Amino acid sequence: MTDRIEIPETFPNPGDVRGKRVVLTGAGRGLGELLAHAFSRAGASVALVARTERDLKTVAAALPGPVLQFSGDVRDADFNEAVADGTVAAWGGVDVWICNAGISPVVAGPLKTDPQVWRDVLEVNLTGAFLGARAAARVMGKNGGSLIFTGSVLGERPARGLAAYSASKAGLVGMAKALALDLANGGITVNVVAPGWFDSPLAAGWKSNEKLEQAVLGHTALERWGRPGDLVGTYLFLASAAAEFVTGSVFNVDGGYLLK
């Protein structure tokens, strides 16, 4: 017995995803396209998921590593199961499932929000992520794995006119924590990455509105929008062996947006 901590001969390399089999939803454009490049360049095999087949083809053609394409809707439970089965059939398993598909179709108060729009946002952003996690858990079984949900800082601090979006992203946090408990004995970790404001087609409406643009910059401690390279490291870390003891956590990658 010694009073010194035991120093292992090697440490897991944060961000080492070489050989990992990754399912990535919302991979057709925006942050998902960015993540597809980051994982593929880091040596992972990436199964791309979105509804628009043309987008998937474009992304797939630009990736250096093994790639699969599944066009379909994350709201569909059977589709999620088919993605899981198709990935297992091609690559023998799934190590990482990133539920990143999301929509934010309206900026409107409750009276101007069509009930169907509310339902759509919750269905894609929250139910879609649950159905992905469910399919992932089935094929990961007791082999372990990493589930990563793309949340948003707006889940913690809402903005006007985004009740459905904020509810869906806050819901992801509760769901991730509950699933982290449910799936722990299979060695499956479940975490949320909550980006601040990143340039992407989804955020284009904000950037083109000067008042909103100023509000974003005014709240962000680092006084700028997120750049592509700012986001990917947290996902790579959570997908790597270095994060096997990290579960039920929320990682804000927001330049300090939640600080002020």
Ligand SMILES: NC(=O)c1ccc[n+]([C@@H]2O[C@H](COP(=O)([O-])OP(=O)(O)OC[C@H]3O[C@@H](n4cnc5c(N)ncnc54)[C@H](OP(=O)(O)O)[C@@H]3O)[C@@H](O)[C@H]2O)c1
């Ligand atoms: N951009 C930001 O600043 C920011 C900040 C915080 C959080 N986020 C979150 O980050 C994630 C990605 O956002 P983004 O900005 O990259 O958005 P985006 O550019 O609009 O891309 C969204 C992706 O999700 C796919 N998608 C949407 N609905 C789907 C469905 N029902 N089934 C399957 N795929 C679907 C889209 O493809 P199809 O339409 O072809 O299906 C597309 O590939 C979202 O969860 C968003 O809430 C973004």
